[in-house]
Amino acid sequence: MIIVDEKACEAAVAIIRACEMDPRFVTVDEMDQLGARVECLACWELELEDPNHVVFGWRSAVKHQRERHSSDPGNWRMLTASEAKVARDEEGKIQGVIPSDQKVWLCLHCLDLPAEESWKTLEDVESHVQHRHDVEIPRANQDYVKDFAAPELYAASTLFEATVVEFPE
Numbered sequence: 001m002i003i004v005d006e007k008a009c010e011a012a013v014a015i016i017r018a019c020e021m022d023p024r025f026v027t028v029d030e031m032d033q034l035g036a037r038v039e040c041l042a043c044w045e046l047e048l049e050d051p052n053h054v055v056f057g058w059r060s061a062v063k064h065q066r067e068r069h070s071s072d073p074g075n076w077r078m079l080t081a082s083e084a085k086v087a088r089d090e091e092g093k094i095q096g097v098i099p100s101d102q103k104v105w106l107c108l109h110c111l112d113l114p115a116e117e118s119w120k121t122l123e124d125v126e127s128h129v130q131h132r133h134d135v136e137i138p139r140a141n142q143d144y145v146k147d148f149a150a151p152e153l154y155a156a157s158t159l160f161e162a163t164v165v166e167f168p169e
């Protein structure tokens with residue numbers, strides 16, 4: 001569960017409502033399975049000249065709201081089915097950069113904290129532990145773990161990142 005603070009919680013409620021789900025009853029799993037994509041309208045209004053839309057899965061939307069717009073629950077729009085397809089295609093291209101079976105490492109120091117990040121390669125998780133947590137020699141199962149569920153969940157892991165897309169007119 002990534003929603004741990006109250007501000008993030010408000011953001012999650014707004015995002016879940018934008019996805020036409022009921023925040024009182026919907027579960028995290030159901031939101032993941034829904035696979036909706038949302039656009040941050042606050043960012044859209046700031047960049048009127050920019051044809052690009054900044055879109056998110058719901059988890060990364062919560063994160064974005066906290067990091068960029070902090071105080072209010074935000075203003076979100078669920079993408080239409082055809083827009084969401086454009087967004088997913090774009091995510092697919094990004095995914096292609098690193099084979100999913102290598103991005104399976106999680107930092108144990110960050111696990112279940114608001115700072116929780118998505119899966120990393122071994123190289124990335126080691127350098128993350130060294131720099132972020134001041135551990136000189138990171139050890140498996142002590143500082144980081146291999147998450148055997150990760151390859152399967154890899155599609156969901158990209159929901160942690162914003163995707164920038166341009167929709168056809």
Ligand SMILES: [Zn+2]
Pocket residue numbers: 040041042043044064068069
């Ligand atoms: Zn925004």
Ligand SMILES: [Zn+2]
Pocket residue numbers: 107108109110111128129132133
């Ligand atoms: Zn960490």
